[in-house]
Amino acid sequence: MQLFIKIKIELGVMMNIAVVTPQSVKGERGGAEGLYDGLIKALITKGHNVNHVKVLVDESTFESIVQAYCYCYYLDLDDYDVVISTKAPTYMVRHRNHISYLLHTIRVFYDMFDEISLGLDKIKQRELIYAFDKYGLDPSRIKKHCTIGHTVEERLRNADQFWNNIDFKLIYPDTLLSGFSEPKKGEFIFLPGRLHRWKRIDLVIKSMKYVKNGVKLLLAGKGEDEKNLKKLTRDLGLENRIEFLGPVSDNELIDLYSRSIVIPFVTKKEDFGYITIEAFRAKKPVITCHDSGEPTYIVKDGVSGFIVEPDPIKIAEKINFFIENPDEAANMGINGYDAVRHITWDNVTNDMLDGINIDPSERTPKINTLVLDMQPIEPAIGGGRLRLKGLYSNFPRNFQVTYIGSYDWSGEQHREIKISDNLNEIDVPFSKTHFDINSYLNKLVPQNVTIDVLSPFLIFASDEYVNRVKKELIKNEVIIVSHPWIYSVIYDDIKDKLLIYDSHNYEYGLREQLFPKNGFGKCIVEYVRFVESNLCKQADIILACSDEDKAKFVLNYGVDPEKIFILPNGTFVKDYDINIEKNKLKNELGIDNFAAIFVGSNYAPNVDAAEFIIKTLAQECGDIQFIIVGGVSDCVDKTSIPSNVLITGLVSNDDLKKYMLASDIALNPMVRGSGINIKMLDYFAAGLPVITTKIGARGLYNKNNYIESELSDFRKYIKLFLDDKNILTEMSKCARNTAESEYDWNKLSINLGNLIGKSLRGK
Template identity: 30%
Template sequence: MRIAIVAPSPVPFGPGGAEALWAGLYHQLLADSPHDVELLKVPVRETDLPEVMAAYESFTSLDLTHFDMVITGKYPAWMVQHPRHVVYMLHPLRGLYDSYRYFGEPTTVDDPDPRVRALVDTAAALRRSTVPALFAQFSEAVRELGPAHPALRFPGPLARSLVHALDRVGLSEASRYLAISRTVAEREGYFPTGAQVSVVHPPSDLTGLHEEPGEYFFTASRHDAPKRLDLLVRAMAHYPGSRRLVIAGTGPETPRLAELAAGDPRIELVGRVSQEELVTHYARAIGVPFIPVDEDLGLITYEAMRSGKPVLTASDSGGPTEFVRPGLNGAVVEPTPRAVGRGLAEIERLAGSPRTAELARRAVSHISWSHVADALTAPPARPVAHHADRASGGDGRPRLVVTSTFPVWPPRNGGQLRAYHLYRELADQYDVHIVCQAATGTVPSARLIAPGMTEHVVPRTREHHDAEQRITDLAALPVTDIVAGRLSALTPEYARTLADLLRGAAAVLLADPFMYPVVADVRPESVPVIYDAYNCELHLKTQMLPHTTVRDELLDEVRRVEAAACDAASLVLTVSQEDAAQLRALYGTPAEKFAAAPNGVDLRSVPYTPMAARVVQRDRWLARLRALGAGSDLRHVAMFVGSWHLPNIEAAEAICAMAPEVPDTAFVLLGSHTGALRRRVTPPNVFPLGVVSDAAKLTMLAAADVALAPLMTGSGTNLKVVEYLAAGVPVVSTPVGLRGLRMPEGTVQVSALGDFPEMIGAVLARSATADSRSELARRAVEAAYDWSAVADGVRDRLESVLVVPAP
């Protein structure tokens, strides 16, 4: 697509959070997406009402028809006209919205002048077609009344009336709505009534964030009154410790802050600092206090937590409270000097625990530019017809309802990829509706994520989240999926949505077994159950759950739910023969219930790279690594991809152990599993790159000499191995890594973990003949593991159990 990011450029110019956001999004789309992108900035002054109105008018005149999509996020840019206009809301003109009350101005215009009354009347009935008339009418009023007329004061009730009217027109025409935080999404009057708003947190553009031993409290903000740095300074009188408080930044409040801090030698104002100095301060902080009033988002919170530091914020601080979990990765206190002083002592205490740093990083681990870009460029939502009385969707096709404990879009990890691609293939024949639970604070929505496939997002309530968190703390591992069914009564909207869609459905498909208790409560007897068993869950959870006081209780719960799902299902799809055998042995499920549905790959999105082109790409990668300080003796690249999943973490540890034995090979690790290596000193030829964009992963798939699957535990089959083979990368795997896959002999080198260094060397030595083996592997993947082939293999079995009325 040709995408335009349209934004105001403040006059006088000063780089701020909005400028960083648009620059980050622009560079993400430019570098790591298939789209063409342009960043269009229009100069905007807003010292008085005529300047504000002129700015609004300038955006209405932009011709953007040569773009396929337009993204805006701040006034007055959303006045542009485009059929695919996506609003990623930072904020409107807050001084005329939620902050207006601080100015003591009335909300209604009481000026009797007929020219003022005419403006108010036009604004009240404003439509796109009458916007030009409003601007002309306003210009005439300014000319006749003079810019100093009391009715034209800014802020003031007339200014509020005009801007609200213009925002109402511009925003009502958008095709999709997103917000940078739950705080912004929930503010009254920001979005059109009834708008479905998705929350997508943007990251900071600050690079190099890392953790060092903590020494002092640190915060950085523009010295403005809403940042409440004066409250923080006064709170130091109630902090009993000896740690310093270092405050970076400048602004109109700087002289007052210096005066307040003069009597306390522990407080240091260091002024404006460079990005490198800012990163160092975060790394050396013991904790980061950030207590603004009603902040939109607060990237300081993100930067601090990425650095592994606990954050202190206030109960009315808005955006920062979305990440801080009191007692775990920070503290939330009342905005009083005494409470903030106690909060400083609390985050100092928390900073002594390694678990605090891990929980801080985990709270923001989902935030990335690739996630933002994917969310903004996702297919547009469409209204969903509910209360259907027959086994079909709104277009007359049989309706297949899917239950899930996680959102499927955007597809990143194994479960999401399977759900998205397999059910998308089925959506050419069925009207697929996925009903998923989502994290607390996610905005509920129903969105079309592929032709014929709609995702219904139901966020877990705060009560549900808190109950789940208590169990997670006892289990020492996230248990969102295991307890989803048990706690679902705390999120009643899930059952209501599911019951609504199941009336007259052709079948309900369990994307995992854990929502079956809800299905059992609301499913009409005539609707059959299909269980898509990604894994043998009892086997997997037995491997994963630590030995805690609740382990046996949780495993019993997994066993009961998985057994009930197998018993109720008319059809059980399994990714491997081994999983089917385990489920039969555990639960006595009849063999005739099972059908094979292995994990696959979307071959349309994974190009095959022959060895000659691979060598060129590899050398470019190695040159980049050397430029970043890697050793000059590196000659080859081995890759591993994995999510935050215990078998993948164990595999990464195994790679770190074997890497010194293959010193001429760069071991590149991609995916969230690399977070488990943060505290480990990795060998110099191991490069944990973390979560990367799809484009970056494809680049690595085209550059690697060998791909690894050193897995010792796990269930199901590995999407990563199929993806490696589809791209033409030679693979070295343990037997577990190849579990459930049937590949021609010689296309994968299977080895015990201890023999991996020797096997990697053998693969590298045979690079001249690698194409013949990789071409054979690609053909085998096309025949059996392309998602269209997988779907073809289950369609007949689906037809045998679906309930579809005669035409």
């Protein structure tokens, strides 16, 4: 019998934790998103390594809901010590230490079913969802059941007796809102939150007919029901007494709470309700209703507020009580404050992790990883450097990554910088001899760059670089060769190490396009084939950017397809704030018209694309502002630039994002290249529909966010976007959703980390 010693996780002992949450396809934020942020921040404060695993959940169709359930089930989270699931369907995940912090199941199949879903087919769908939920939340799969409220627990017990056998631990989440000051004299009635019919804001609006002394109601927030609520306000003749403030900042929200008389939170069957907690933190009383769900457990009737029937007159009676009795309002507000003082994020994490034990043999080991290339990462300019930064600065926290690069230009100094908590960059300049020999050989193919393709043998003229690679090689068990150019330094020293080829392109095919097909050009291309094919054969894992590249490796090098994994390029989705006002950015940047942007580095295929925009499109589309950004600006013919073309040159990352967010569409008229164009993914992250050639869209499959076109038809599709704002808006939403769900560097890095962990165990 094997003996396992269990170690209790005490405070201060670091664990690797995954917090799994659903993400709406609309990208909306509400109380749940604030809860996720607060929980993750609290766990990190405790000293744990935490990764936020977001699962895109589309609840618009039953089929997409089922797909999300299946996706969660197949998530590979084995490398974490603990997994915390949240809303449906994230509890379908499989893990030995699975904590369910249940916000709620999908309510349209539970308490809201009779209001929304009718028909036999809907009943059958509900039965399937019930079966999924019973399986996902079965005690045999869950180490600890927690929930945010009694209401969530009761909803399940009312649906099926199955839930009577589960012991749920109630853990009220804290709010992220902080900085509450002493309350001020009440001036108005205040209610923040989403304008949704389940929040029953219409009851509060109707109650204002009976509220005395001309006191006003202020509503903060936005939502689906805003139009109907404004119409109701007009129909009741209350326009002068009710203000719709729209979204407000945290500081404004705290001030509004402070100056309110009472908070009438009369939602229907609420799971938890941050508004109750925030009102009490501001020392303000709350009015809620008997059927409002969790607020009825938090508000003590006659002590910290009132619990009434969902009737406008009854609500108005209590509002009038607080207007006429400000001292009572103050006392009840203080009672509410005392009632929620124990709700802190520190207590949340203590309660959640209390009693969780782990097997030492299951702890995620530290994985020392060496990544090799011949370019710097920072500043991350151009596709190759963006991939390096995106993948390896977002690795799971149990990875310690050392990157050794160089400069493909002379005159730089040795440097070592820390890019992220687990990624260190070391840049060792190539020697003068290295550059001198390259310059001599480059004269044989003067229209091409050779510093990369010749480095597999010229690298040995750079002793300092080679020696540093050899030194670091000993310390790391995972070796990642990014591009094939440094492979020659390590090929006979890797022994039992895990060797990974991160192929940014199918290099042989790309160089065939770029170099002359005779003389020294042909020699270089064949040399690239020799180096890349040998690396592919020796590598344990090959990362291909697209299915097309994978097929070429298999066909031309005879590589086992089982060891090739598709890991597309990605984008830093969170860097693009798509909620920023586009017209404001246009004014700041001097853009007057409908704008189309092209971004490119100093790279021959990008130059071709930019020249097409300047010499053809700009001439055909005089009413469009064309913006060309990046190193490609230095290479285009500037002798006759049309007035509707703005060439910015190299700009900072912040300015690049501004230009992209100020644009209306993006262009990618590429006619040659390999791998996925990272610029396409950045366009998607910025919410830009794209008109692209087939080459520009290589490796992409979701055509809901781009139009694939011949160069001759670009003008036609630009006009389509200019004339039809509905198509523009829909494709913009699809572009952003695609970036979030498929091309977020954080998710791609986690997938690669899991793959490496599994491969190490197998090796």
